Amino acid sequence: MRNILGALLILLAFVACQTKPTKITSEQGVVGAPEKLMEGSPVILDVRAPFEFNLSHVPGAINVRWEDFSSQDPNSRGVLQDDLFAIARRLSLIGIDPDAKVVILGKGSLGNGEEGRIAWTLNVLGVKNVHTALHTVARATNPKGDEPLVKNKSIWKPVVDESLFIDARNFKAYATHQLSPLKMTGKKKHKKTMDLPVSSLFGMNFNDAKSKVVILDVRASAEYGINNLTKYKNVKAPVVQLEWKEFFNEDNSVKKDIEKKLESKGITKDKIVMVISNHGVRSGAVTYALRESGFRQSVNFAGGYEQWK
Structure with a gap:
């Protein structure tokens, strides 16, 4: 009897010393968004690498890179393409024109300023209602999580801000x-x-x-x-x-x-x-x-x- 009692005491002590199992949760790519930022169904651009974008992104976001609009010359990669009208035509296909509201998502301080670079590019082309935010900002207007269809805009000629x-x-x-x-x-x-x-x-x-x-x-x-x-x-x-x-x-x-x-x-x-x-x-x-x-x-x-x- 003493042996059984002793074994029970040892077992209880062992169980009491166990740490609680770690609670595993799936990482959510988005969180609640400031209402004003997402008002008016803006065009949402995500400037992260395609791999990161495909892992998780805000529903409706469109993946773009700053290089998409820049020179291919290895000695001047940061210079915008000569044909700015061609850039404007591409933007119109993803719903951006001078009157569009655009929210640009990225990695913030963990990146290299790609969000601001795209914002600057849009400003150069005459798109002024542009905002930057972290990619963890969510678009709360789509509770089902479906990807909304991109609505093309009419082709427009940029009024370049030189x-x-x-x-x-x-x-x-x-x-x-x-x-x-x-x-x-x-x-x-x-x-x-x-x-x-x-x-x-x-x-x-x-x-x-x-x-x-x-x-x-x-x-x-x-x-x-x-x-x-x-x-x-x-x-x-x-x-x-x-x-x-x-x-x-x-x-x-x-x-x-x-x-x-x-x-x-x-x-x-x-x-x-x-x-x-x-x-x-x-x-x-x-x-x-x-x-x-x-x-x-x-x-x-x-x-x-x-x-x-």
Whole structure:
């Protein structure tokens, strides 16, 4: 009897010491969405890699990559395709026109600013009602989880906002404070026009604009430390480093208080901010964020260091 009682006590002690089994739950790819963000049945774009998108995505989202709209030249991958009308035609097939509301989903700080880059691209083409958010934002208007059909829009011609980007020759001209000559077209140019840049920034003449220019490098500090524009003796414009992640909240929306941090670095709204990264993705995201924050004289050097070299 004692042996049986002792065995029972040992068994009870053993059971009591066992940890509770881990509760296994399936990961949900989406969570509740802010109502205002998803109001009006927006077009939802998801910029993650196809593999991640296929594992889990918001019902109705369309998978796009920033490379879909960019140059195939390996030395200037960040530059938009020459035929912007062709991009607009492609967008119309997925329901996007200048009047569309677009929500762009991605990985936020775990990515490389792809959401903001697509937002910048749409802004360039004249699509203004654009928002960024984490891919974990859900579209709650479809309780059955069915994929809604994409409704095509009529083909439209983009009204290009050229103030959102700058080409390599002009970036170099303003960065070095040196005038960039116009391309010769076979016609004889007046001597004075030979020293003018290809285009002026925000309607200012070259001397007025170059005095307001500041270069904003939005790469990580480690990248900046390895190579940046201050190491080039011909660069005269001031260079400021502030990582692109500083411009976005945890939910991937644009920070409302970024203005204070920029002012502490000498960047005010009267400055012309030329934004640079390696190949125009993170700098595109920051240009989008700057414009949303009221910095109307911000411009993306889409070619980035890749083209600068």
